[in-house]
Amino acid sequence: MSQTVEAIRRERTENTQNIYDDKIPARVPISVSLAPAVIAGYAGIDIRAAYWKPSLLKEPAIKLAEMIGSDAAIYGGSIYTPVSSQTLRSINKVMSSTGYMQHPNTVCMEPDEYDELIADPYAFIIEKCIPRLYKSLDPQSNPWKNILPLLQESQLRAAVAREDMELRQELNERFGYPAPPRMNGGMGRVAMDWLADQLRSFSGICIDVRRNRAKLIEALEAIYPMIYKIGVAKDLNNIDRYSSTGFQLHMATYLREKDFAEVWLPTWKRQVEDYASLGMRISAFLEEDWDRLLDYVYELPAGSVFSFEKTDAKLLKEKLGKKFILSGGFPLQHLTQCTKDEIIGKTKDWLDIMAPGGRYIFGFDKGAITHHDVNVENLIAVCDTVREYGTYDNPGAATGEAFDKSIFKHSELPQFKSKYYKTWEQYLAEFPYTPDEARSMVMQSEDAMLATMFSMTC
Amino acid sequence: MIDLAVLRTAVGELEEDTVLALIDEVMAAGGDEAQGAMEACREGLGTVGDLFEAGEYFVSDLIYAGEIMNQAIGKLKPALLKSAGEGLGKMILCTVEGDLHDIGKNIVRAMLEAAGFEVLDLGIDVSPAAIVEAAKKEEVSIIGLSGVLTLAVTSMKATVDAFKEAGMRDNVHIIIGGNPVNEVVCGSVGADAWAVNPQLTVSTCRAWAEESR
Ligand code: B12
Numbered sequence: 001m002s003q004t005v006e007a008i009r010r011e012r013t014e015n016t017q018n019i020y021d022d023k024i025p026a027r028v029p030i031s032v033s034l035a036p037a038v039i040a041g042y043a044g045i046d047i048r049a050a051y052w053k054p055s056l057l058k059e060p061a062i063k064l065a066e067m068i069g070s071d072a073a074i075y076g077g078s079i080y081t082p083v084s085s086q087t088l089r090s091i092n093k094v095m096s097s098t099g100y101m102q103h104p105n106t107v108c109m110e111p112d113e114y115d116e117l118i119a120d121p122y123a124f125i126i127e128k129c130i131p132r133l134y135k136s137l138d139p140q141s142n143p144w145k146n147i148l149p150l151l152q153e154s155q156l157r158a159a160v161a162r163e164d165m166e167l168r169q170e171l172n173e174r175f176g177y178p179a180p181p182r183m184n185g186g187m188g189r190v191a192m193d194w195l196a197d198q199l200r201s202f203s204g205i206c207i208d209v210r211r212n213r214a215k216l217i218e219a220l221e222a223i224y225p226m227i228y229k230i231g232v233a234k235d236l237n238n239i240d241r242y243s244s245t246g247f248q249l250h251m252a253t254y255l256r257e258k259d260f261a262e263v264w265l266p267t268w269k270r271q272v273e274d275y276a277s278l279g280m281r282i283s284a285f286l287e288e289d290w291d292r293l294l295d296y297v298y299e300l301p302a303g304s305v306f307s308f309e310k311t312d313a314k315l316l317k318e319k320l321g322k323k324f325i326l327s328g329g330f331p332l333q334h335l336t337q338c339t340k341d342e343i344i345g346k347t348k349d350w351l352d353i354m355a356p357g358g359r360y361i362f363g364f365d366k367g368a369i370t371h372h373d374v375n376v377e378n379l380i381a382v383c384d385t386v387r388e389y390g391t392y393d394n395p396g397a398a399t400g401e402a403f404d405k406s407i408f409k410h411s412e413l414p415q416f417k418s419k420y421y422k423t424w425e426q427y428l429a430e431f432p433y434t435p436d437e438a439r440s441m442v443m444q445s446e447d448a449m450l451a452t453m454f455s456m457t458c
Numbered sequence: 459m460i461d462l463a464v465l466r467t468a469v470g471e472l473e474e475d476t477v478l479a480l481i482d483e484v485m486a487a488g489g490d491e492a493q494g495a496m497e498a499c500r501e502g503l504g505t506v507g508d509l510f511e512a513g514e515y516f517v518s519d520l521i522y523a524g525e526i527m528n529q530a531i532g533k534l535k536p537a538l539l540k541s542a543g544e545g546l547g548k549m550i551l552c553t554v555e556g557d558l559h560d561i562g563k564n565i566v567r568a569m570l571e572a573a574g575f576e577v578l579d580l581g582i583d584v585s586p587a588a589i590v591e592a593a594k595k596e597e598v599s600i601i602g603l604s605g606v607l608t609l610a611v612t613s614m615k616a617t618v619d620a621f622k623e624a625g626m627r628d629n630v631h632i633i634i635g636g637n638p639v640n641e642v643v644c645g646s647v648g649a650d651a652w653a654v655n656p657q658l659t660v661s662t663c664r665a666w667a668e669e670s671r
Binding site for chain 2: 105259
């Protein structure tokens with residue numbers, strides 16, 4: 001690896017770490033990545049093939065990385081791919097004929113099933129949600145045959161992930177992108193958003209919050225130990241504040257304030273404060289427009305990272321810019337609706353609002369879905385402008401409000417229990433000849449199974 | 459006799475139990491008041507729309523309002539059908555090809571039904587060919603197209619073009635609605651009207667229905 005690439009990596013890493021260390025960076029870091037579908041479309045490669053063979057995107061990814069001055073790897077990878085969803089015959093993630101992965105409205109929990117969910121959330125996922133969402137895994141309609149797809153899916157997923165990893169490594173080595181932080185944070189999910197997204201559906205939860213309010217609140221309480229476990233840092237003795245447990249805040253802005261404050265917020269706030277008491281950092285995407293809810297956000301732990309979409313940038317910077325790290329927000333639509341000169345002007349105006357005092361990472365309000373959303377010329381101009389215009393003359397100076405974990409107290413947390421989750425004692429009772437050496441391995445596998453089953457309902 | 463003002467307010471304030479109790483009362487009394495109750499519900503839903511515009515209600519409130527309306531209409535339907543003479547006739551409503559969102563469409567349907575239309579709801583992700591086919595078969599001249607994805611605009615245009623190709627463009631009125639829709643989009647799509655406000659949707663469609671009588 002060449003000296004210069006190492007130097008570039010060091011500059012990028014230091015720059016971003018300054019932000020997390022409550023210091024002014026040398027310049028505004030740029031976090032722009034492109035989804036595989038965008039890169040494929042740009043190069044005229046069939047995305048349906050690239051989902052299976054990410055290496056097809058190597059050449060265009062290199063070309064784009066050469067032109068676009070982002071500090072994050074330009075190849076963003078994707079969460080939804082047909083590899084998994086078609087093998088499992090998923091109804092919650094389906095590919096359109098043009099290769100666009102989408103999430104149709106799905107329901108895998110009926111309004112009269114709250115008690116069952118409350119009794120054992122993990123069992124409800126395994127027995128009810130998974131068979132309803134994945135036709136290959138429904139033991140009733142698919143007796144005996146439901147074992148093979150699960151094996152095939154993990155086989156295929158691993159094969160694709162290997163290539164995906166290779167591509168990322170190659171790009172990192174060539175272009176000096178910072179090594180990703182140690183994956184210490186878990187998978188963040190807001191209890192009510194999880195319940196809304198696939199279980200009760202967007203419209204279902206909106207009706208429940210009125211009609212079934214008490215049950216809904218009871219359910220949020222009941223799923224908390226599971227949600228907590230999935231999002232918590234894996235190694236509590238070694239918390240890395242350069243990484244975070246990330247959340248997509250989904251339902252909040254669609255609710256009236258009463259429902260937000262009484263139903264949506266309490267479990268999430270508890271989760272965030274519990275994590276803060278352990279020293280963990282959280283990050284969250286504020287979907288839609290949070291203008292009316294910013295006072296609630298202000299109450300969250302200092303140093304949390306908020307990316308945003310339609311929230312008013314000025315208001316956000318003014319109210320939250322000191323206490324928190326902000327990121328994103330720049331309208332993606334500018335890429336296709338502005339001339340080059342216009343977008344350079346808009347980028348400068350944007351930095352005039354967001355950059356002062358540091359604590360801002362540049363990015364867009366949404367991810368591009370297809371290459372039609374991105375005018376590459378303009379994207380290059382935006383990143384170049386951020387690099388040149390978004391500089392500071394006092395790098396390293398202290399800024400913002402420091403995080404102090406001692407002000408947070410961990411809530412009383414009931415132990416996570418399920419008939420499908422074995423504690424070490426239960427495991428030993430069942431398999432008495434298992435040596436103590438196997439303990440951490442076994443428990444990690446219990447946790448990994450829970451995380452996989454849970455993420456299949458996300 | 460129920461108090462229609464109470465019904466109207468209950469819909470506006472999303473008091474489901476009150477609304478349904480009043481509707482049950484109407485039906486228990488033989489359903490003679492069904493038309494008036496429907497009108498009160500529609501006015502109440504108008505209040506919901508106004509409060510949404512004013513930033514006092516949010517998407518979840520619209521969804522709940524749609525749910526209340528659908529139940530009310532379901533209960534009133536038998537009585538409304540008896541007095542169908544006053545109906546405004548058939549119209550088509552659907553979400554266009556490539557788009558799977560239907561919350562807005564369902565609210566609009568509830569409003570149109572409340573106003574007296576017999577709405578043929580073709581569902582979501584409906585191709586231009588299927589819409590033209592249905593219009594031909596059912597002899598419908600009012601078409602409502604819904605969509606919230608940006609790509610829905612392309613499908614709306616394809617639908618208008620499909621009516622042209624079928625030689626039916628002059629026989630139908632097309633109204634489009636949904637988040638990405640505005641005056642400019644309406645022009646480029648070649649639709650006859652657009653609306654995001656359900657009240658305006660109803661008044662436009664009603665004017666067309668009355669004109670073709
Ligand atoms: C709920 C929702 C969903 C639900 C849909 C549930 C359902 N059954 O409809 C779920 C979770 C399934 C979903 C999925 C997706 N969604 Co969505 N979704 C939304 C959300 C939050 C609300 C939409 C809504 O229902 N609004 C409320 C209704 C009442 O408003 P409305 O539709 O505008 O309708 C009103 C008026 O427009 C008018 N009207 C409506 N129809 C008609 C018709 C006529 C004729 C007339 C006159 C008037 C009229 O009257 C209505 C009442 O006032 C929006 C964000 C937002 N704030 O809008 C995103 C949003 C629309 N979704 C988006 C996306 C990208 C998706 C997905 C593609 C995500 C994915 N990758 O899987 C998939 C869609 C797959 C597909 N092909 O459609 C984007 C669209 C971006 C874009 N520019 O295209 C949005 C804007 C979110 C965002 N900010 O990125 N989504």
